[in-house]
Amino acid sequence: xxxxxxxxxxxxxxSKVIPTADGKAINFDNVDFKMNPFCEIAVxxxxxxxxxxxxxxxxxxxxxxxEATQEVRKALAMGAHRGVLVECDxxxxxxxxxxxxxxxxxxxxxxxxxxxxxQAVDGDSNQVGQLVAEHLGWPQATFAYKLSVEGKGATVQxxxxxxxxxxxxxxxxxxxxxxxxxxxxxxxxxxIMKAKKKPLETMSPEDLGVALGAPKVEVVSYGLPSSxxxxxxxxxxxxxxxxxxxxxxxx
Amino acid sequence: xxxxxVLAEHQDGALVKATLNALGAAKALNxxxxxxxxxxxxxxxALDGVVASLQGYxxxxxxxxxxxxxxxxxxxxxxxxxxxxxxxxxAAFVVAASTAKGKDCTxxxxxxxxxxxxxxxxxxxxxxxxxxxxxPMWAGNIIGRxxxxxxxxxxxxxxxxxxxxxxxxxxxxxxxxxxAVDAASLRMSYVGLDAxxxxxxxxxxxxxxxSGGRGLKEAENFKRVLEPLADALGAAVGxxxxxxxxxxxxxxxxxxxxxxxxxPDLYVALGISGAIQxxxxxxxxxxxxAINKDPEAPIFQVADYGLVADLFAAxxxxxxxxxxxxx
Ligand SMILES: Cc1cc2nc3c(=O)[nH]c(=O)nc-3n(C[C@H](O)[C@H](O)[C@H](O)COP(=O)(O)OP(=O)(O)OC[C@H]3O[C@@H](n4cnc5c(N)ncnc54)[C@H](O)[C@@H]3O)c2cc1C
Ligand SMILES: Nc1ncnc2c1ncn2[C@@H]1O[C@H](COP(=O)(O)O)[C@@H](O)[C@H]1O
Numbered sequence: 001x002x003x004x005x006x007x008x009x010x011x012x013x014x015s016k017v018i019p020t021a022d023g024k025a026i027n028f029d030n031v032d033f034k035m036n037p038f039c040e041i042a043v044x045x046x047x048x049x050x051x052x053x054x055x056x057x058x059x060x061x062x063x064x065x066x067e068a069t070q071e072v073r074k075a076l077a078m079g080a081h082r083g084v085l086v087e088c089d090x091x092x093x094x095x096x097x098x099x100x101x102x103x104x105x106x107x108x109x110x111x112x113x114x115x116x117x118x119q120a121v122d123g124d125s126n127q128v129g130q131l132v133a134e135h136l137g138w139p140q141a142t143f144a145y146k147l148s149v150e151g152k153g154a155t156v157q158x159x160x161x162x163x164x165x166x167x168x169x170x171x172x173x174x175x176x177x178x179x180x181x182x183x184x185x186x187x188x189x190x191x192i193m194k195a196k197k198k199p200l201e202t203m204s205p206e207d208l209g210v211a212l213g214a215p216k217v218e219v220v221s222y223g224l225p226s227s228x229x230x231x232x233x234x235x236x237x238x239x240x241x242x243x244x245x246x247x248x249x250x251x
Numbered sequence: 252x253x254x255x256x257v258l259a260e261h262q263d264g265a266l267v268k269a270t271l272n273a274l275g276a277a278k279a280l281n282x283x284x285x286x287x288x289x290x291x292x293x294x295x296x297a298l299d300g301v302v303a304s305l306q307g308y309x310x311x312x313x314x315x316x317x318x319x320x321x322x323x324x325x326x327x328x329x330x331x332x333x334x335x336x337x338x339x340x341x342a343a344f345v346v347a348a349s350t351a352k353g354k355d356c357t358x359x360x361x362x363x364x365x366x367x368x369x370x371x372x373x374x375x376x377x378x379x380x381x382x383x384x385x386x387p388m389w390a391g392n393i394i395g396r397x398x399x400x401x402x403x404x405x406x407x408x409x410x411x412x413x414x415x416x417x418x419x420x421x422x423x424x425x426x427x428x429x430x431a432v433d434a435a436s437l438r439m440s441y442v443g444l445d446a447x448x449x450x451x452x453x454x455x456x457x458x459x460x461x462s463g464g465r466g467l468k469e470a471e472n473f474k475r476v477l478e479p480l481a482d483a484l485g486a487a488v489g490x491x492x493x494x495x496x497x498x499x500x501x502x503x504x505x506x507x508x509x510x511x512x513x514x515p516d517l518y519v520a521l522g523i524s525g526a527i528q529x530x531x532x533x534x535x536x537x538x539x540x541a542i543n544k545d546p547e548a549p550i551f552q553v554a555d556y557g558l559v560a561d562l563f564a565a566x567x568x569x570x571x572x573x574x575x576x577x578x
Contacts, residue, residue, distance in 0.1 A: 017389050118509075134363060137436060142355045161352070222395055224394065241576070
């Protein structure tokens, strides 16, 4: 079983980012970076599936600047076999460009499965997996909650509005992860050391036939959300109820 | 030829309300770019009910792709059907609601169109002769304004940020689409939905939401402490990610950046700390009440009324007083 899995480098979900003064970019000073939490779940699942199959390979891919090597290495330390860094100016990427690079990689590598996160917690776009699937004419299961591989296909339970939906896919297919698919492991120190020797190939977008610079979707400006006006602390349930009735007219 | 087309959503033949908010977003777009809008419906069997519920909103046409391959929802088949409808309508703007299905299917439609997609749009604005889409990024810490540089532009619209379109009367012509789905190309099938059963209003439609977090200590307390308040308020029930992960409540109840976005008239948070990922899903609510024993909890930064208290004492008291008021 061969799986390609993505590992996007994003700002730590605990850090608060702000726009630059001119609103043209994000100010990344004093911000930590990590692997996108949904990608961690995807990497974990890929490793478990190949382990369970008893044969195969997990290839981890990241698109971004040289720093994103760290996320590829982390996935290798978790247990992926081989890494690819598509080195590029992260600020020039949109979901479409990432998707087209993944399309080419899938055409070259011919995996059974492409596993990705349902969304990147920086851009919150929730598109890449679906775009790749359509470009390749592959089936998809987004928001995966549970999955089981049966022969050359999978049954996937998905988190949807109103409950959990089940779909059946035949490989090759795209699956995107939701929060409760698994608990990603922490790489052990010996595995971190071993990961340094695992193969990691660096490519350019051009190697994958994609020219950056004419994005389909372009951020014109970044701003701050309007903040709510300061609230009040009330001293008792009785005061709360009276304020809800008389002030907020919410009861 | 309509300028804008809305991809309608239904669940087993019943129109999903968020589609009316998508119609609202289409009207907001029409106000900027002119033209009218049409609607695309896809499904198998009798779609008359869905089509009837879409009448009277002023659509120039309702395109209906009816095919046995659309019997259960799959992204692959529905993307083909919607794509055929967009092509037939000649629309330059495609709008879907950012519900689970909208998020799942719409990017595939965009891919077929070679179009760029702006996801989870909360506003549309005129900008240099074109349109920019306003959308939250970084869990709502950042508000981006994005431009789509393709001849056809695709958006998913956040239902809470667009008013449901009003009824204006009239009859929209219904246009059947033949051969919209290539059944031989489909390699996925729908098995079923394990639906969460509840007598309460749905989380995204309710005017009052009571949400619980880890402060409730155990699953049983959702029933014992939180649900009586929800019943007294006629509220839907939501939850933080932490308690969904613990398996206390269904996944479908998660409110937040990566769960549901709600904007009720009244949101009551019990024992929720107010992590940025949670706030991303509820800070658009009209009035926010928080009960938490930690005065430093970040939820108090967005709460209109904060009560620093033990929820196990305060919640039953609140429930009793609400009941007393409502008689
Ligand atoms: C990728 C990613 C996505 C995420 N998406 C979401 C999301 O969509 N939605 C979401 O909610 N979270 C999300 N999270 C998780 C989020 O970061 C927080 O971990 C989570 O919201 C915390 O849940 P909580 O407030 O219930 O628990 P805690 O943070 O543990 O807070 C419990 C609160 O209860 C209070 N409390 C305890 N006992 C009492 C008592 N007796 N009376 C009153 N108060 C009491 C405590 O003071 C505390 O403030 C996400 C995280 C990641 C990494
Ligand atoms: N630059 C990138 N490198 C690797 N994977 C990515 C990148 N951008 C997006 N992805 C993957 O695509 C998923 C969806 O991203 P998005 O559509 O941007 O929210 C993410 O969870 C990642 O798994």
